[in-house]
Amino acid sequence: MYTENQVTGDMSALMVIFGGTGDLTNRKLIPALYNLIYDHRLPKHFAVAAVGRRDMDHEQYRKVIFEQLKKYSRNEIDQRLWEKLSCLIYYFQLNFTEKTGYERLNTFLSKLDDTYQTHGNRLFYLAVAPEFFETIVMNLHNNKMAVETNDSWKRLVIEKPFGKDLKTARLLNEKLREVFREDDIYRIDHYLGKEMIQNIMVLRFCNLVFESLWSNKYIDNIQISLAEKHGIGSRAGYYEQSGAMRDMVQNHLLQIVSLIAMEAPINLTSDAIKTEKLKVLNSIETFSSESLKNNVIFGQYGRGVIDGYPVPGYREEASVKDNSNTETFIAMKFHINNFRWAGTPFYVRTGKRMGVNAAEIVIQFKSMPDVLYFSNDAEQEPNLLVIKIQPNVGVFFQFNTKDFHMENEVISTKMDTSHTSGEQGNTPEAYEKLILDVIKGDSTLFSSWDEVEASWTIADRIIEYGRQKRLKLPNYDAGSMGPVLSFELLARDCRKWWNI
Structure with missing residues (x-):
């Protein structure tokens, strides 16, 4: 009480x-x-x-x-x-x-x-x-x-959505700016109100042990997964116009990427933080025709089983066209071309009707040389730092230690500070924080126009590629973790998606 x-x-x-x-x-x-x-x-x-x-x-x-x-x-x-x-x-x-x-x-x-x-x-x-x-x-x-x-x-x-592409976003922004100052426009992204998203900067910039390793020198790859068990429900009218790219990637995923990859701001003011986030978005590599073909996977769910119950495919949902090519899943690999991150791949994926409800960020550190304890062909598990956004909220760290029951054996040990949160999706808790911030005039957790513009510049290129590409849909079963091609995307690099 x-x-x-x-x-x-x-x-x-x-x-x-x-x-x-x-x-x-x-x-x-x-x-x-x-x-x-x-x-x-x-x-x-x-x-x-x-x-x-x-x-x-x-x-x-x-x-x-x-x-x-x-x-x-x-x-x-x-x-x-x-x-x-x-x-x-x-x-x-x-x-x-x-x-x-x-x-x-x-x-x-x-x-x-x-x-x-x-x-x-x-x-x-x-x-x-x-x-x-x-x-x-x-x-x-x-x-x-x-x-x-x-x-x-x-x-x-x-x-959201703030426009349906860069052109419409610019037109909308011009109209809004005729009436409101930029400082008085709050473009809400409920993911930024979540506990662990707000904690990313604290985790990095309050712990020397992490920030000193936060670069291409020590990190092998970074993965961000936003998976949902539920389908589109009654939202076909919206989702048919948006798809996973507009619904999740252009806003939530790119905002998370910018927080993970940003440099330390000069202070904790809204302008200073947004300046560093914008630098990240502007540093994401430009997708060429070849890189789009090799590094972007679209998917749409078919029939399947979720928690023991059969569920319909996307094209069988109410108000969805029988031949709809709207993507309900997308996976991508890209690079951030700056001094800190050059050469370190970022893998992101998001989808509906997947096998789990989970949102998490996985930082995979580079492995030790195959000498000493790893010289006998023993499989080496990498160090992992996992930021759990939902439904478990907290931090998970995986490291290697001795198995005291075996001679010279090394085992993977896990430290988990996370706790289960009963809430899913865009939770009221996130809105509580965001509503108070608007009243206070604190726009730190809201997207500036420059960030929106940079995100649409990236998203437009991918959306246009998806529109031209002839997709064989549906290409993953409801209840699975997405199309086979999304697993092959990492397998080509001798990596795998981590499901913690």
């Missing part, structure tokens, strides 16, 4: 959620807000205006989200705390394309500002389909709801 503690400062804010009746709000945002009030981290002067197209009043809306909260909250539901939060949540019906409705919305928000003493500070959260981003932002601008003053701030949170 909770204990009475002082909340974090007086960060007054009115949070305006466009898409207040949507899946993201029900499953992530409202549970995040409840857990913040449960942990006494919600600002003292705070209110929520949920904007949606359905016809309902405040009480009806609160009843709807309460039912969802009971399903998705990580904490038990305390009725007193729920009543305290529910009194801060209001509903406003609006068709996002209805220009006249924004006038009424402005009046409504001004009343909430006065009631809750939020001083005009507004957090506009666009939990809507991408086609509404520009419409909503321009209507905010036309009705003077996005005007920043010396006494108040206006911030915009954009969920």
Whole structure:
């Protein structure tokens, strides 16, 4: 149960959620807000205006989200705390394309500002389909709801996808910049809110034993795997337009790569960290036609068995075309062409309907020479540092030591500090951290436009290659760990995927 503690400062804010009746709000945002009030981290002067197209009043809306909260909250539901939060949540019906409705919305928000003493500070959260981003932002601008003053701030949170390619991302960014300053645009990547993603920099830059070895001199290869057991469910409309490249690689995977490979920033400010991350993205090798052919594997799941139950193939999912070539899996090998990493391969993979739910980073160190203990043809296990993101959260280290039951035998020993987390995917915990950061004005865990632009430059090349390539799909069974070609990708280099 909770204990009475002082909340974090007086960060007054009115949070305006466009898409207040949507899946993201029900499953992530409202549970995040409840857990913040449960942990006494919600600002003292705070209110929520949920904007949606359905016809309902405040009480009806609160009843709807309460039912969802009971399903998705990580904490038990305390009725007193729920009543305290529910009194801060209001509903406003609006068709996002209805220009006249924004006038009424402005009046409504001004009343909430006065009631809750939020001083005009507004957090506009666009939990809507991408086609509404520009419409909503321009209507905010036309009705003077996005005007920043010396006494108040206006911030915009954009969920992915930020464009569908570099061209559309640039056009969207130009429109947003007409209304909001770059410093006030928060492009959310929920993976950056996860515990162990935030811990990457601490692990590296607070431990000499790791940072001194963090280079091509000592590291053989780096692997990043983001695997999901579930399929696309009811998200075919979105997924058919995105595929694994736009859904996972262009944002989550490349953001993780930039944190793993970055140089130490000059300080811990948002700008300093983003500067070093951007250098990594700009140093990723340009994919030639030949390297694309040899180092990029696309996949799509067919029928299979997950946890003992048969599941359909991707083309059999609701609203998916019978001949769809949308990729649900991708594996890649690439290099970062800078002084620290030149010659060290990075292998990344992500897929749906795979054999495990797991997200982890594996740092494989180079092996010792085959002398002394390894001179008798004994198989040498490499040193591994594994950063476990989910469902196990923590750090795993594998090293060699003597087997005291055998003469001169060496065995692999494992140190594991990880613990099991019951949450999967884009968890409410990640959103709790990210919502608070927006209110504080801390954009460290959000993607800058320069990072988005660099990521799309890489992704566009791969997406175009996939569009032209004639794929024989489906090419992996649900419940497996992906196409055979993805294993051959590493086998050619005498390496293998590590499943810890």
